[in-house]
Amino acid sequence: MNRVKETLRGLVQPLLAVFIGLIAGAVAILIVGGNVVDTYAEMWKGAFGNFYFFTNTLARSTPIILAGLGVALAFRAGFFNMGAEGQMILGGLSAALTALYLPGPGWFVCIAAIVAGIVAGGVWSLFAGWLDARFGMNLLITTLLLNYIAIYFGGYMVSYPFKDRTGSAAMAQTPMIDQSIWLPKLFQGMGLHAGFIIAIVAAMLIYWFTHKTVTGYEIRMLGSNPSFATYGGVRRIRMMMLSMVVSGGLAGLAGAGEVLGTQYRFLDGSLSSASYAWSGIMATLLARSHPLGTAVAAILLAALQTGAMGMERNTDVPLEVGSVIQAVLTLFVSAQIGYSFLKRRKEKKSNATTV
Amino acid sequence: MQQLFDAAMFGSTLRIMTPILLAALGGALCSRVGLFNVGLEGLVLIGAFSAIVGNYLFGNVLLAVLFSIIIVMLFSALFAFISINLKANAIVVGISLNFLAAGVTTFALRAIFDVKGAYYDKDMVGLPKWDIPLIKDIPWVGDVLSGHSPLVYLGIVLVIGLQFYLFKSVSGFRLRSVGENPIAAQSIGIKVRGIQYGAVLMCGVLCALAGAQLSLGQVTMFTEGMTAGRGFIALVATMLGQANPLGVMGSSVLFGFMEALSIRLQGFSLPTHFTLMLPYIVTLVAMFFFKDRTYAQDALKAGGSSR
Numbered sequence: 001m002n003r004v005k006e007t008l009r010g011l012v013q014p015l016l017a018v019f020i021g022l023i024a025g026a027v028a029i030l031i032v033g034g035n036v037v038d039t040y041a042e043m044w045k046g047a048f049g050n051f052y053f054f055t056n057t058l059a060r061s062t063p064i065i066l067a068g069l070g071v072a073l074a075f076r077a078g079f080f081n082m083g084a085e086g087q088m089i090l091g092g093l094s095a096a097l098t099a100l101y102l103p104g105p106g107w108f109v110c111i112a113a114i115v116a117g118i119v120a121g122g123v124w125s126l127f128a129g130w131l132d133a134r135f136g137m138n139l140l141i142t143t144l145l146l147n148y149i150a151i152y153f154g155g156y157m158v159s160y161p162f163k164d165r166t167g168s169a170a171m172a173q174t175p176m177i178d179q180s181i182w183l184p185k186l187f188q189g190m191g192l193h194a195g196f197i198i199a200i201v202a203a204m205l206i207y208w209f210t211h212k213t214v215t216g217y218e219i220r221m222l223g224s225n226p227s228f229a230t231y232g233g234v235r236r237i238r239m240m241m242l243s244m245v246v247s248g249g250l251a252g253l254a255g256a257g258e259v260l261g262t263q264y265r266f267l268d269g270s271l272s273s274a275s276y277a278w279s280g281i282m283a284t285l286l287a288r289s290h291p292l293g294t295a296v297a298a299i300l301l302a303a304l305q306t307g308a309m310g311m312e313r314n315t316d317v318p319l320e321v322g323s324v325i326q327a328v329l330t331l332f333v334s335a336q337i338g339y340s341f342l343k344r345r346k347e348k349k350s351n352a353t354t355v
Numbered sequence: 356m357q358q359l360f361d362a363a364m365f366g367s368t369l370r371i372m373t374p375i376l377l378a379a380l381g382g383a384l385c386s387r388v389g390l391f392n393v394g395l396e397g398l399v400l401i402g403a404f405s406a407i408v409g410n411y412l413f414g415n416v417l418l419a420v421l422f423s424i425i426i427v428m429l430f431s432a433l434f435a436f437i438s439i440n441l442k443a444n445a446i447v448v449g450i451s452l453n454f455l456a457a458g459v460t461t462f463a464l465r466a467i468f469d470v471k472g473a474y475y476d477k478d479m480v481g482l483p484k485w486d487i488p489l490i491k492d493i494p495w496v497g498d499v500l501s502g503h504s505p506l507v508y509l510g511i512v513l514v515i516g517l518q519f520y521l522f523k524s525v526s527g528f529r530l531r532s533v534g535e536n537p538i539a540a541q542s543i544g545i546k547v548r549g550i551q552y553g554a555v556l557m558c559g560v561l562c563a564l565a566g567a568q569l570s571l572g573q574v575t576m577f578t579e580g581m582t583a584g585r586g587f588i589a590l591v592a593t594m595l596g597q598a599n600p601l602g603v604m605g606s607s608v609l610f611g612f613m614e615a616l617s618i619r620l621q622g623f624s625l626p627t628h629f630t631l632m633l634p635y636i637v638t639l640v641a642m643f644f645f646k647d648r649t650y651a652q653d654a655l656k657a658g659g660s661s662r
Contacts, residue, residue, distance in 0.1 A: 032466045080446060137642045138594065140393070140446065144587045148635040156628035282454060285447065320462035327458030331451040334444070335437045 014286065014293075014333070018300070021329035028324045034317040043322075046310015047303035052190060053310065059191040059262065061302035063088070063254040063271075065199040067280030068287075068294040069206050070125075070250030075289040076210060077243035078223035079129070083143030084251040085277035086150030087124050091117035091252025092259040093154050096266035097162065099177040099259075106180030113181065114256045121252015122245045124150065129244035133237045155268045164265070172268035183261035195257030202250065203295040210291060219243055223289075251277065279305070282330050301326055362498035364619055369499065369507055370572060371618075372611025374399065376510045377565035378589035379607055380517060381558030383598040387521065388554040389534040393449025394434050396586025397456030398559060402427045402566020404460045407577045408467060410479055416571065424563040430456070431559030435552050453586075461579050473578040481575040482506060482567070506568045511604075513561075518600040530554060565589075584635070591638050595645045606641065613637045 026036045047057050067084045074081035095117035102109050128146055132139040158164075159172040166175060183194045210216035222229040222239050230236060254276065259266055271277075279301050286300075287293030308322025378395045385392040402423050409422030434452055438445040468474045482504035491501035521527040532540040533550045541547050569585070570577050588610050596602030613634045620630040 028462060028466075080450075082450075131639075131643075135643055137639075141587065141591055141594070141642065142639060144584065145591075145635045145639050148584055149632050149639075152628040152632040156626055159628065160626060278454070281450070285451060318462070318465035320458070320465050323458035324462045327451070327455040331433075331437075331448075331455050334447045334451045335441050 014297075017286065017329050017332045020332045021325045024328035025321050025325035028321045029317055032317055032321075034315055039311055039315055039317050039321075042311040042314045043304075043307035045307075046313070047307035049310070053306065055187060055190040055192040057303045057306045058196055058299065059193065060306055061299040062193070062195045062199050062261070063258050063276040064279045064283055064298040064302055065295045066195075066202060066254035066257065067251045067277045068283035068298045069199075069202055069280075069291055070121075070247040070254075071281050072284040072287070072289040072291055072294045073206060073210065073219070073250070074243050074247040075284055076223045077219045077239060078226060079132075079240060079243060079247075080140040081125065081128070081143050081244060081247050082140055082281070083125060083128055083146050083150075083248070084254075084280055085272055085275075086143075086147035087121035087248040087251035088255035088258075088277050089150045089154045089271050090124050090255070091121035092255030092271055093157060093266050094120035094252070095256035096174050096177065096259045097157075099181045100162075100174060106178070110181045110183065110260060113260055114253065117252045117256025117259075118249040119252070121255065122249035125244045125248020125251070126241060129241050133240055151272055154266070158266055158268050174266045177260070177264045181260065182264060183257065191262065193257075193261030195261040198253070198257065200295065202253070203291050206246075206250075207291040215239075215242070251280075254280070279326075282326060285330050286333050288333070362495050364615055365499040365612075366502070367618070368608065368612045368615040370503055370611075371614045372607050373504075373507045373510045373572070374565040374569045375585055375589045375592055375610050376514070376604060376607035377506070377561045377568065378586055379592035379596065379603045380510075380513060380600060381561035381565075382590055382593035383517075383596065383600065383603050384530075384554040384561075385558050386593060386598045387531055387534045388551045389537060390438060390445050390551065390555065391449070392434070392555070392558060393446050393590065394431075394452035394456075394586075395449075395558075395562060395589050396582055396584065397449075397453035398427055398431060398434075398562035399566045399569065399586045399589075400453075400456045400460055400580070400582045401430055402563035403570035403581055404463065404566070404577050405563070406567035407474060407479075407570050407575070408463070410571065410575070411467075411476070414480075416480060416482055419571065420564070420567045423567050424560050427563035427566065428556050428559040431555050431562070432552075435555040439548055439551050439555075457580060460577075464577070464579065473576060475574075475576040479575040481571040481573070504568060504572050506564055506572065509564065514600045514604045521600065562586075588634065588638055591642060595641055606645075609641060610634060610638060 022040070026040075029036050029039045046053060048054050067088055070087070071081055071084055095113040098113040098116040099109055102112055104112070124146065125143075128139055128142045131137040131142050155172060158174050162174050164171070164173050164175040186192045186194065186196065208216075210220055218229065218234045219239055219242070221232065222234050222236060226236070255271055258271060258276070263270060280294075280298065283294050283297035283301055286297040304322045304326055308319035311317055311321070312319040378399050381398075382392050382395050405426040406419050406423040409419030410416060413419060413422065430452065434448055437443050438448045464470060464472075464474060484502050485505055485508065487501045490496060519527075521531060529540070529545050530550050530553075532545060533547050537547050565585075566582075569581060589607075592603055592606040592610060595606040596604070617630040617633040620633070621627050
């Protein structure tokens, strides 16, 4: 009974946040002179209106879920891994190159490409963790800087050595990956691919890992109270490396999934311009680093994005309203984390006075 | 080599350095009162955008800069309220502030100018270029130091002013005491929250100026996400300079020089990807060589941080 109550209470705050976000969106819609109800109706239709739009939303949420899960794990351990974007790009690039140049049967190459993506993302993330553990370089900053290096490196690789020279267009991209290697689509003619199932399974696995295993418990303990964790014998550096590797690996998997399931090639800028990684970080903040919550929040953010696109097609309201809603939502949630803390402290105080 | 390191190159170093320097000084103020402001990037972005909007509305550069200062102060007040009054983790608030800045500027770009991605008006007048009398006639020095926007000179003056303020004035001493030990500061009657608010709002002013230099300094235009990580580089400059105005200036010069060099190198037959990567690599290398242990301790003290 208590458990149900707790879950319900956990739901109130996110719902309140969504509500506040929608109010901010309504203000934005009014500013550009749109009709709030009609606009939101179009937005809903764009995200969930029919089966095609719905699967489209889920397809968009796939990389957001995976990147968000990675960030959530690092946040849980108390490390601000802001490098999901770079890790995702290197993951996508390695997956594309593996798929293009590794011989063998399709299913084998596909799995190898996914593994290559995970490894590339994990190594890039581990590098930042190593710089912090070994040299004391602030992880938050190094991961941010490594993003830019990864973006330009990816751009270079597909502009010079691995550029597609067969097509007529002068796009910075690799050649198309062979069809036998593609991740299968879940429904005929829809954008949703097997990567979504991988993402959901990953969310469950990470939940199981953080909440039901000893290592996961140690990671959570390290994040919520570092001194206590060290006192209790948690090896901080080891946990840091572990959480960073898994975190980067998930971001790399997100990139690999996009390349093998949607784009079938690595196109410069396609992963960063859709800002999947940053949406993943937002999802993590919204769900306060809870793995299953992150998956739900990722689908919500994806719905806001696809919904905003649908809205722009059918009304005069620009799709940027969607990003206003997302940003206000996130800010509100981060403020809430503080507010609940404040309330707790006040309760303590009043207890002290009554005694 | 001769054509690589000419006077124009050092001149552009000064110009490029200014947004980083101004934002980093703001970051230094925040960290002196114990707040690690990751939102610099977002504040500078809002500053750049509102400077353009102000210029569009009033047709006057001075009013544009003032408008930008007011808008950015509002956003930094929001940061202050959430992280000081609601006691939210300043890093998380900073990250969401960056999201908010990106969202609001792209939306407002569409809502006000009805364009996507970038706004450019060739008739818009940017910041004036000041020629310094006497200095401009010295052959090499004149080319480097003269003919910049007022904000470039303001940045340098602010470094000296802040250095003096923080380390030689009573008020500066109080400000530092808030960051060193808020409880001790409070016990001798210093208004800790008031000083923290003051520092964050001042940081907003500096970020607005940084943004104005970005969008009105050289070419008068705004592009989506035009800060391109400069706010984060400013954060590194704050850390490397140990939140010390002169030190911050030193690291900003380094980063400004690297960016100027990377722009200059594009004229050579190098892939632009590597020249664009250069400032970020140098920032990483600089972090490697100039580690700041006190920062690590501060972060530990503050509880949930990256370390």
